[in-house]
Amino acid sequence: MIELLVKALLAYLLGSVMGGLVLGRLTGTGDLRQSGSGNAGATNALRTRGKRFGLAVLAIDALKGVLAVLLLPRLPWPMVESLAVPDQWIALACGVAVTLGHIAPVFFGFVGGKGAATLLGVCIVTVPAAVPWALLGFVITLVLSGYAGLSTLMAALVMLLHVACWSAAGLWSPLGAFASAMFLLVVWTHRENLLRMARGEEARFERAMLWRRWRGSRP
Incomplete structure (x- = not known):
């Protein structure tokens, strides 16, 4: 159970890395949440920043979902637990957590996107x-x-x-x-x-x- 909680926490932190907001800072285009619908996801990025920016945000946010359920559950766990959790449960918990991280990112004041692109990445694996x-x-x-x-x-x-x-x-x-x-x-x-x-x-x-x-x- 501890393994599930720790890996879900890591997935949440991964989800909190917002593609649209990070790209906005790197490209000097500002906070995506200050434009259009005020959302930090790919749809608002496409509307307000253009196709290239929007597709880049979509790719980053979907990749978070893929990595969360594909890699995090496979990380070696050093502890032997009396209550072992099936791998599928860990993967699905990571999928939920990374999506919640995208919606309420701890690194960006808990104001993020709507989770669609990240959830797409999760579903590509699950x-x-x-x-x-x-x-x-x-x-x-x-x-x-x-x-x-x-x-x-x-x-x-x-x-x-x-x-x-x-x-x-x-x-x-x-x-x-x-x-x-x-x-x-x-x-x-x-x-x-x-x-x-x-x-x-x-x-x-x-x-x-x-x-x-x-x-x-x-x-």
Whole structure:
């Protein structure tokens, strides 16, 4: 149990290294949280800093998730514990912790991103078969609606449904509990987006709305 707690703490600290904020300091472009939506994640970076900056933030934040669940659980542990924790539990705990670190980073005043990119990195390792379907759900929703927040929620829902219906683990398993918890976390971090959508105030990615552009170009 001590091993799980220590490695989860390390994962949280890793998650607290914010790609957007670190890049902002290195490039002299300032605090990403002072622009656009005030969020430190890849979506706001893409909107306010451009494609190259946004994709770099996405890559860094996703890499945190990959490293947290791929490397940290495999670190040698010198102690022999009476209550041994399965490796899968440690990996999933690290996945939760690194995502929470991204959302509430200790190094940046506990104000970070919404966790989507980091969670993507976690899922690439823990449920790789579900990732293409989740990304497909994201793209389809974004093309049809233009809402990045709604698209992220759809991706998280597809991930949960894949674990529940098509994975060997099923919903009533550690992986199922993880997928359920992460879906609820994504809903929570995007609650303001949902409220703005309900009021008709949420910004859209107009360039991504290929369906509308295609319909508008028809004679």
